[in-house]
Amino acid sequence: MTDIFVAPKKVQESIIKDEGEESHMNILSSFCKDPKGISFQTQKHNEIIVLFLRAHFITNLYWIIISLVLITIPAIIGILSSVFGIGFFSSPLVSHFTTVYVLLYYLIVFSFIFINFLHWFYNVFMVTTERVVDIDYSDIVVHNIAITKLSHVQDVNYTQSGFIPTLFNYGNLFVQTAGTEINFEAPNVPKPREATHIIGDLIGKK
Numbered sequence: 001m002t003d004i005f006v007a008p009k010k011v012q013e014s015i016i017k018d019e020g021e022e023s024h025m026n027i028l029s030s031f032c033k034d035p036k037g038i039s040f041q042t043q044k045h046n047e048i049i050v051l052f053l054r055a056h057f058i059t060n061l062y063w064i065i066i067s068l069v070l071i072t073i074p075a076i077i078g079i080l081s082s083v084f085g086i087g088f089f090s091s092p093l094v095s096h097f098t099t100v101y102v103l104l105y106y107l108i109v110f111s112f113i114f115i116n117f118l119h120w121f122y123n124v125f126m127v128t129t130e131r132v133v134d135i136d137y138s139d140i141v142v143h144n145i146a147i148t149k150l151s152h153v154q155d156v157n158y159t160q161s162g163f164i165p166t167l168f169n170y171g172n173l174f175v176q177t178a179g180t181e182i183n184f185e186a187p188n189v190p191k192p193r194e195a196t197h198i199i200g201d202l203i204g205k206k
């Protein structure tokens with residue numbers, strides 16, 4: 001998780017938009033062209049990040065809803081026990097163990113939230129003036145980095161199917177490389193058509 005960090009001031013100053021202005025990137029951004037203030041571990045001194053992508057935030061909705069339901073379950077049980085006069089939970093011994101179980105329960109729920117957020121936040125796809133960089137986070141201590149030169153990219157395309165992806169304008173981006181090199185995929189990224197055109201323009205310049 002140390003592969004993305006705030007870039008030094010000199011690097012930040014070199015990330016300039018074509019219009020002469022820097023693109024301010026929100027920490028939760030899913031799509032940012034010519035982002036300001038980010039870099040990665042193996043970035044070269046004169047290498048500029050042209051495109052930063054991660055999955056659309058709307059793709060987090062399923063685990064956010066699940067988390068909200070899980071958070072409210074103990075409160076619902078407590079309200080129901082009070083309404084229906086269930087005295088089992090009011091005894092001192094049961095009440096003591098109930099508190100421990102509830103704390104353990106919330107620890108598990110917040111671990112679920114934390115892991116899902118990290119999985120979304122640290123799975124990023126970047127395109128620089130020289131390379132394509134795919135950082136895949138799969139565990140708290142495990143992440144994989146795949147890199148290829150733009151000169152090795154043969155084709156780039158995207159797929160966008162279904163009502164929700166079309167409504168929120170996100171889809172899967174595919175970067176095909178030459179020979180036996182791995183192909184790259186950025187799932188559920190915003191503005192896949194625009195991202196495809198940006199990468200295509202970079203390939204054309206190589």
